[in-house]
């Protein structure tokens with residue numbers, strides 16, 4: 285498809301070949317998602333096209349907080365026209381992709397803590413609420429889509445350290461992840477020379493059984509790094525001289541793609557506790573000021589028209605393939621605090637969702653950081669089948685009314701966005 289229009293700039297947690305990168309590729313350039321071509325470019329920013337034909341540039345950023353800051357500082361739509369080749373940080377980012385939760389290990393708490401700093405306070409008089417979180421760091425951020433990525437982890441070491449452990453080479457083994465990753469974890473050789481493991485903190489809990497059986501914590505040190513691809517990069521740089529003073533080697537837990545990118549040796553693959561189902565749910569974030577683009581009325585989905593999901597070729601799981609004749613279900617993400625001293629305050633708040641026929645699909649908490657033992661609640665709620673028969677404007681009005689009522693029972697109520705439920709189908713709508 286020929287590229288047309290201004291490029292879409294999308295931020296993700298780098299370096300290249302992280303799971304966030306994979307999710308960004310699948311969301312924004314689904315036609316390329318079955319190949320690793322976009323991770324093999326010489327520059328870290330890769331360019332390809334959305335299904336709608338818009339050029340898309342994927343930019344690796346070093347941390348989740350850098351991603352949130354970058355989206356917050358993105359300016360109005362007109363500023364997109366000053367687009368030139370600039371260092372990554374100076375882009376006006378249209379979207380970002382960030383992991384929210386994993387089916388095995390639960391919430392990505394770093395991202396929840398950043399989301400707790402997002403959104404506009406609904407209380408018009410923040411002074412009236414002593415626990416108000418008004419003055420959020422990222423008031424203009426909103427969630428505009430979700431994406432489910434199946435996640436498989438591999439154990440990698442650098443080729444230079446391979447002689448230090450008894451990994452058994454096979455005649456057709458070229459010692460790269462490309463072929464090694466096709467072996468199953470049953471073929472794992474002794475790992476006794478590994479003294480250090482690197483990965484993203486979310487991953488330890490996803491691979492708990494494998495780690496407990498192979499790496500006693502009194503012998504092997506686990507070191508958190510910024511991403512799984514950063515772990516792969518670190519291990520690839522390890523030389524014989526630098527490997528723990530010659531006493532042991534380091535290994536990374538990362539994706540097959542990250543191992544291929546850095547020519548690592550795969551000692552085991554699919555080491556996650558739930559190999560058939562381990563899935564991470566990502567949010568697509570944007571600056572809400574972008575929504576008021578020209579020609580966009582209420583109920584129109586800017587994300588869908590930017591990305592062209594109507595033409596999505598190969599969804600990563602059958603559940604993400606919707607049918608445009610089916611009704612679309614939308615979820616909303618809301619955060620609030622409650623009065624912890626009043627019995628029934630949480631029950632009162634949750635009763636409002638029931639009263640307006642919103643189904644709660646997830647609920648989570650994080651410390652408010654305003655006062656000890658006070659929490660920010662993260663609630664996702666979904667319209668029910670009764671509601672989806674109404675028009676978009678009616679549906680949005682119902683949500684607005686619900687939020688107005690909810691305000692009576694909560695403090696620091698913030699609306700973080702409304703997005704289509706990808707578990708109930710519905711990505712295959714045709715954009716205008």
Ligand SMILES: O=C(O)C(=O)Cc1ccccc1
Nearest residue numbers: 302303304383484511512564
């Ligand atoms: O580290 C990565 O590759 C990430 O993108 C963060 C992450 C880590 C584990 C599961 C999903 C996302």
